[in-house]
Amino acid sequence: MIFAVTDTTLPYRNFAFEYYMAIERGLGEDIFMLWRDEPSVIVGKFQNTLEEVNLEYTKEKGIHIARRLSGGGTVYHDLGCWQFTFVTKSSDKGIDFTRFLTPIIDALRDLGLDVRATGRNDIALYPTGSERGYKISGNSQYNKNGVTVHHGTLLFDTDIEEMVRATTPKDYKITSKAIKSVRERVTNIRPHLKNDMSGEEFASYLAKRLTDRKYEYTAADLARISEIEREMFAPDSWNLGSNPQFELKKTLHFEGGAMDIGLTVKHGEILSAGVTGDFFLGDADDISGSLCGVEFTPEAVRAALAPFEGALLNIDIDTLVKGIFE
Numbered sequence: 001m002i003f004a005v006t007d008t009t010l011p012y013r014n015f016a017f018e019y020y021m022a023i024e025r026g027l028g029e030d031i032f033m034l035w036r037d038e039p040s041v042i043v044g045k046f047q048n049t050l051e052e053v054n055l056e057y058t059k060e061k062g063i064h065i066a067r068r069l070s071g072g073g074t075v076y077h078d079l080g081c082w083q084f085t086f087v088t089k090s091s092d093k094g095i096d097f098t099r100f101l102t103p104i105i106d107a108l109r110d111l112g113l114d115v116r117a118t119g120r121n122d123i124a125l126y127p128t129g130s131e132r133g134y135k136i137s138g139n140s141q142y143n144k145n146g147v148t149v150h151h152g153t154l155l156f157d158t159d160i161e162e163m164v165r166a167t168t169p170k171d172y173k174i175t176s177k178a179i180k181s182v183r184e185r186v187t188n189i190r191p192h193l194k195n196d197m198s199g200e201e202f203a204s205y206l207a208k209r210l211t212d213r214k215y216e217y218t219a220a221d222l223a224r225i226s227e228i229e230r231e232m233f234a235p236d237s238w239n240l241g242s243n244p245q246f247e248l249k250k251t252l253h254f255e256g257g258a259m260d261i262g263l264t265v266k267h268g269e270i271l272s273a274g275v276t277g278d279f280f281l282g283d284a285d286d287i288s289g290s291l292c293g294v295e296f297t298p299e300a301v302r303a304a305l306a307p308f309e310g311a312l313l314n315i316d317i318d319t320l321v322k323g324i325f326e
Helices: 011-024 055-061 098-109 160-167 172-183 199-210 219-233 287-291 298-308 317-325
Strands: 002-005 031-035 040-043 064-067 075-077 081-089 115-118 122-125 134-144 147-155 248-254 257-266 269-277
Touching (some): 011 081, 011 147, 011 219, 031 199, 055 160, 075 081, 081 199, 160 172, 287 298
Parallel strands (some): 040 064
Antiparallel strands (some): 115 122
16 A cells, blocks of 8 residues: 655645545555644535634634535544545445544554444544543545545544634633533543654554555646645635525434535525535535525435435435425
8 A cells, every 4th residue: 555645734735635646646556645734623525614613713723724525524633633544446435434444443453552443433442441432533435536535533642622612613601511521522542552652653653554655746746736725625615615595494313414404495496505514425526516406396306316325324315305395
């Protein structure tokens, strides 16, 4: 497996590196990437930024806000948190976390850590003598052009209190309670290591464990990565998004995650649609766009959503349509 590193701690450029290596470079071999960001709040592709981020606090602290191409929930990155990415050829549009979590879990276990896959997309660490697990990794995934991109976080030595402040929308009164709640559910890896290591040593260990050679970027590679960063991942229109006005709004809960659905309907036609949430969609295409211009009937909406059948993790299209019209 090829190891590809990045030259930055900016989330927009790191996502550009990832996209370039996964979608455009086309090496034809599996790739493993490790990277870190300056303090950043990363929202899932289908989330409403205004509902997930404390915009006032992030602006005050200079915390970046970035949007990734995969679904799932909001996460916080800082230099104490490593991000990893697996890139592999795949014709499957569905979501499969197990394949990519397993090598990470095995590597962590060989450091003497009791770690296990939990929930739909997490890794939990069980401290010595404890029957309770604490989240150390959240993961997400998408498929595009026959390539599966799986990326996840590893809380190595991150600032958990800052993570909560940046991702607790506006209401400062609940921040202290939120910090306490999060500390009861998540932990860092470093305090539980039998033999302490720095963040750089930890990353080196993973790279040596999972890869056998390093990719060397060319000048042309770096020039194209800069273009992708500027055109795709840096614009506010992508990261902050627009929050369309709508006449119908519903929150639907599924095994695969929650969906907030907002529709503006006029004369029986969907003029605009906003679909946000922490669900996972294997195919990188946007559900919202597929609903625009569609007749507002169960049959027409079902037909518009048919291409996503099997691509949404644990969300059945018929159940989704039923939820919209109930």
